[in-house]
Amino acid sequence: MTVQETGPLTTEAGAPVADNQNSEQAGPGGPVLVQDQVLLEKLAHFNRERIPERIVHARGAGAYGTFTVTADVTGYTRAKFLSEIGKQTEVFLRFSTVAGNLGSADAVRDPRGFALKFYTEDGNYDLVGNNTPVFFIKDAIKFPDFIHTQKRDPYTGSQEADNVWDFWGLSPESTHQVTWLFGDRGIPASYRHMNGYGSHTFQWNNEAGEAFWVKYHFKTDQGIRNLTAEEAAKLAGEDPDSHQRDLRTAIERGEFPSWTVQVQIMPAAEAADYRFNPFDLTKVWPHDDYPPITIGKLELNRNPENIFAEVEQSVFSPAHFVPGIGPSPDKMLQGRLFAYGDAHRYRVGINADHLPVNRPHATEARTHGRDGALYDGRHGRAKNYEPNSFDSVKETGRPLWQPVRLTGVTGEHAAPSHAEDNDFVQAGNLYRLMSEDEKTRLIDNLAGFIAQVSRDDIAERAINNFRQADADYGKRLEAAVQALRG
Numbered sequence: 001m002t003v004q005e006t007g008p009l010t011t012e013a014g015a016p017v018a019d020n021q022n023s024e025q026a027g028p029g030g031p032v033l034v035q036d037q038v039l040l041e042k043l044a045h046f047n048r049e050r051i052p053e054r055i056v057h058a059r060g061a062g063a064y065g066t067f068t069v070t071a072d073v074t075g076y077t078r079a080k081f082l083s084e085i086g087k088q089t090e091v092f093l094r095f096s097t098v099a100g101n102l103g104s105a106d107a108v109r110d111p112r113g114f115a116l117k118f119y120t121e122d123g124n125y126d127l128v129g130n131n132t133p134v135f136f137i138k139d140a141i142k143f144p145d146f147i148h149t150q151k152r153d154p155y156t157g158s159q160e161a162d163n164v165w166d167f168w169g170l171s172p173e174s175t176h177q178v179t180w181l182f183g184d185r186g187i188p189a190s191y192r193h194m195n196g197y198g199s200h201t202f203q204w205n206n207e208a209g210e211a212f213w214v215k216y217h218f219k220t221d222q223g224i225r226n227l228t229a230e231e232a233a234k235l236a237g238e239d240p241d242s243h244q245r246d247l248r249t250a251i252e253r254g255e256f257p258s259w260t261v262q263v264q265i266m267p268a269a270e271a272a273d274y275r276f277n278p279f280d281l282t283k284v285w286p287h288d289d290y291p292p293i294t295i296g297k298l299e300l301n302r303n304p305e306n307i308f309a310e311v312e313q314s315v316f317s318p319a320h321f322v323p324g325i326g327p328s329p330d331k332m333l334q335g336r337l338f339a340y341g342d343a344h345r346y347r348v349g350i351n352a353d354h355l356p357v358n359r360p361h362a363t364e365a366r367t368h369g370r371d372g373a374l375y376d377g378r379h380g381r382a383k384n385y386e387p388n389s390f391d392s393v394k395e396t397g398r399p400l401w402q403p404v405r406l407t408g409v410t411g412e413h414a415a416p417s418h419a420e421d422n423d424f425v426q427a428g429n430l431y432r433l434m435s436e437d438e439k440t441r442l443i444d445n446l447a448g449f450i451a452q453v454s455r456d457d458i459a460e461r462a463i464n465n466f467r468q469a470d471a472d473y474g475k476r477l478e479a480a481v482q483a484l485r486g
């Protein structure tokens with residue numbers, strides 16, 4: 001409901017305000033009176049305008065739009081929003097950077113979040129991805145430590161090269177994502193000029209109960225455009241809001257950004273013997289193995305009216321699935337299934353899912369969950385338990401996804417390694433794919449940062465990961481770091 005901003009100014013309780021310029025005093029020049037509730041209410045509300053910023057991805061921008069199905073995928077999934085060519089579903093997409101705080105600049109070297117909410121008739125489906133197909137680590141238990149190295153050091157209060165390279169050097173599985181990040185795509189020119197990826201492997205399952213493993217790709221129709229380190233440093237200083245403004249103004253001009261949506265599909269039975277662990281988030285599935293299939297079009301065409309209500313309070317969870325789609329055993333994804341809902345309950349509150357941007361738009365949520373801070377009484381007198389003998393909502397008996405067969409014993413296992421798996425092979429392949437110019441920029445970008453490390457052993461361990469990915473890569477990087485360190 002939007003308030004009619006006409007007529008008299010009022011208090012929070014709706015009483016007319018006589019004077020919004022002068023607080024009430026005990027005589028001209030005298031102290032202010034406690035009975036001036038307009039003043040007190042105004043100051044108190046102002047003090048409470050902020051909620052905790054997201055622990056990661058604090059800085060972002062969002063827009064509404066439409067997803068349109070362009071291919072028949074009913075052989076792979078029974079998800080209703082994917083059931084028919086031409087079918088359209090409303091979406092909300094929030095883009096973000098990862099490490100910076102709420103007010104930080106957009107034009108920085110950092111992955112970009114690509115968090116997409118499909119408002120489907122079977123509930124909201126959230127695909128909380130990035131603009132990179134891989135990630136730095138492969139087990140959720142390492143995530144808080146990783147992010148601590150990206151954020152501010154407890155003593156200096158700044159991001160420190162020592163911490164960043166210490167962690168990456170000691171986490172060789174990061175070599176692929178770090179190569180990607182310091183390459184040309186590490187600083188997109190805008191949110192419109194980059195791809196999105198679901199990154200993890202997810203499960204699709206069809207009406208017959210067959211399961212498939214899928215990876216999502218969102219290919220920008222605007223073309224990939226990036227900034228060099230120098231261009232970004234200048235832009236970040238001149239216009240910290242560059243990405244946010246670009247997205248909003250493009251939509252205002254009617255230049256609706258769009259992405260071609262593709263999936264790679266692996267029949268479930270092929271996972272065990274695939275040459276890479278298909279659930280390892282530090283690896284891609286090479287396109288020759290599983291060619292991307294175009295299935296849809298994503299378009300953003302409406303700006304939010306109120307950034308705080310619709311962007312800051314928006315919540316996305318990798319655990320928000322719909323019938324026909326489910327998780328894979330990817331250990332990162334499994335950790336994320338917990339982390340997001342927990343973050344939302346802390347950051348926005350237990351009724352975050354009731355807010356207009358977060359609640360289902362094409363159906364309604366019918367739970368027995370009740371009450372809590374800011375509960376609006378939407379369930380009226382309806383029964384709040386099950387089983388019950390009244391004519392109320394009932395469980396369906398049909399899980400959203402298919403079961404996964406397992407063997408073995410419980411334990412703190414490392415991710416299984418497949419025939420061609422190691423932490424360096426795909427990083428080396430990515431390096432060798434780059435043009436000579438891009439390799440030079442990659443080496444410059446990495447060397448500029450590694451040269452800031454204060455300890456030789458930390459710098460050397462970091463360089464050694466790139467050496468193992470490709471001998472030339474390591475040699476050039478070592479020379480470039482040495483040249484800078486003198």
Ligand code: HEM
Binds near residue numbers: 056057128140340343
């Ligand atoms: C186990 C590893 C991870 C954990 C524990 C984790 C945790 C979190 C948390 C707690 C938030 C803040 C949520 C909120 O306050 O609303 C967040 C935001 C986000 N994360 Fe992760 N994350 C992980 C890995 C990833 C990966 C691999 C991706 C992408 C492939 C990703 C993409 C995002 C995005 C896009 C957001 C911003 C969502 C929004 O716009 O509201 N995260 N993450």
